[in-house]
Amino acid sequence: MSDSIPRPRGKVATYVGLILMSGLACLYFMLTPDYHIKFIVQQVAQQLIVSFFALCLLRLCEFVEELGHKQTRYQNSWVRALNASLDWKKYGFCLLISLLFNWVLPYEKNMSYAVPTVGQTISLTCFCVLFLKVFQLDVLSPAQISEISETNKCNVAHGLAWSYYLGYLKIVLPKLEEKINQYHREYGNVLQQKGKKLYILIPFSCKVLDKLEKVDTNIVFYQNLPELLVDRAGIKSRSYKHSIYLIYDQKKQQPHHCILEYATPLRSLFEMTNDSAAAFSKEQRLDQAKLFYRTLKSILNNVPEVTGSYRLIPYDDDLEGAELGPHFVSEEILKHMRQELTEYPVAEPSNANETDCMSSEPHLMISDDPKPLRSYCP
Template identity: 30%
Template sequence: MKNSDLKLNANTLIYNITLIIFMLMTIYKYQYGCICLQRFNVILCTLCVIISYVLSKVAHLDEIRHENTLNINSMQGLDYGSAMAYSYYYGYLRIILPSTGSLNKGLVEKLENIEDNHNIKISVHKLFILIPSSSYIPPDLKEASYQWMEGAMNSEEEERNRAGIKRRTYHNTVYKIYPNGQKLKTIPLYIMVEGATPLLTFHEVQKHAHNETDIYKKYGKEIILKFYEKLKELISNDTECADLCELIYYNDYDNGTKVNVAKVILSRLSQIQKMNSENFNNN
């Protein structure tokens, strides 16, 4: 039951009890006269106050009334979700996605090289990033796909000098997806996909007893949603990255049952292919 419903029901109950007591007082007024009424008034009023107080405590009305709801949107970017999004965007995506000319290859060129070197066709030339609402991402996406997926190959490594680290390397993984999980009867689809690593860090933080752990657990879903919204905004506003990345925000548990992430990805692929087909026909 929602807090607002609980408060309404308790207030209604208190009102009804008070009304009944008032009616009893009125009856006694005419039956026993003013003297009895004065004595009875004290008893009934005291009883009314006691009942109202007990009911308010049982219903936690005091706590509900003074509960402070965290409004992440009013924090103007100071929230954890937005901070993770900025860090992930500038510290990773802006490095691996766009091309820098002759110095570094962009995502599209890396995908084309994989296709040429392995004689395969990658379904969509984008990096798919998984953003599960629980924040947990397994080391191998095969674990989250009921064996529908398996790692196929990695992209070529890219080296960058970052924050004093010389020749730091970056690479991504291409996965096979077997529709319906039938490896022997279907041709696999190839897609470059990975989880958003800041979410895994956020998940690991919540496993330890820090001062902030409880508040992170309480508002975990709101923080993750804000991460997704801010990251989507950053990518959409960047012409060099907007067409190279696909964010998939999803609930990874359905009534306690782990969702097959391969189905989630296939559903998004179907949407993209349908949209591309419609755009092609319109042109």
């Protein structure tokens, strides 16, 4: 069994690169027997300078692209966008060394320089390409890695969103109305029409507490819905249940009942930033939380069976320099509940392009004044 498990990659490619560089250096010396060592070193330095400038131009193109995502990905900081596109310390150091070799070593006097042969050009170019590889100067930038991960849908957030849907929401959402009706038969009609769905909190800080009352005192636990028992993965009668909460406004008057819970995979993202083995930064966590919301929203929008049975509530509770009130979460929930009163349910046409859940930046279309998401057009 262990033979089928892939091992971590080693340094073989680096060692082979060093061997090939040595061979190419010897070949270049053989092809240029009439020139001084200073000339050869200077030619190598010039070729490396060209390679560094070419890489910097490519990274500049990426930087311009990332500037368009400065607010959503880099907390409105162009410095972070630059660092994600270009390792300027590494490139600057290597470029400086190459320039020093080129300027400090003077050309030999009275030496005629012929046009390099094809063999000399190929050996020198290949040597410089291998130099970039061996010393890891051609590694992908964080921006490139992020783009590849999103395009190929191999982000942590993408996997968590699909796991959350397939392992939980796909099971409970189709049965939610049945459990609500069962609850009403036993305890009376508590949940009004706007509360007959699952409200899912998605904090971009990924701080998922066990008790919502600790987050906001205007959120009070009321009762649990009847359990949903499902045979799952060898577990007989596995239990799934939801909790009903009372949501109070600032005046503490008539409470609003709703079925409320966190998106539990966000807790995994938060724990990853606290585990050194995961090597997961706070900036990566924020980016992955937004991608999780975008991916989950795209998945659920393309499942007709769960339409109208859920409501995603994304909010950024970790803004730098922003002071959030003690009842920020309850206000966000009530904002969504008020907005639902003026929304018109419109069946959206099926669109194959919507399945690409990594195609655009997430935008939170939530206003203080409730407005319909769509206007009726006869």
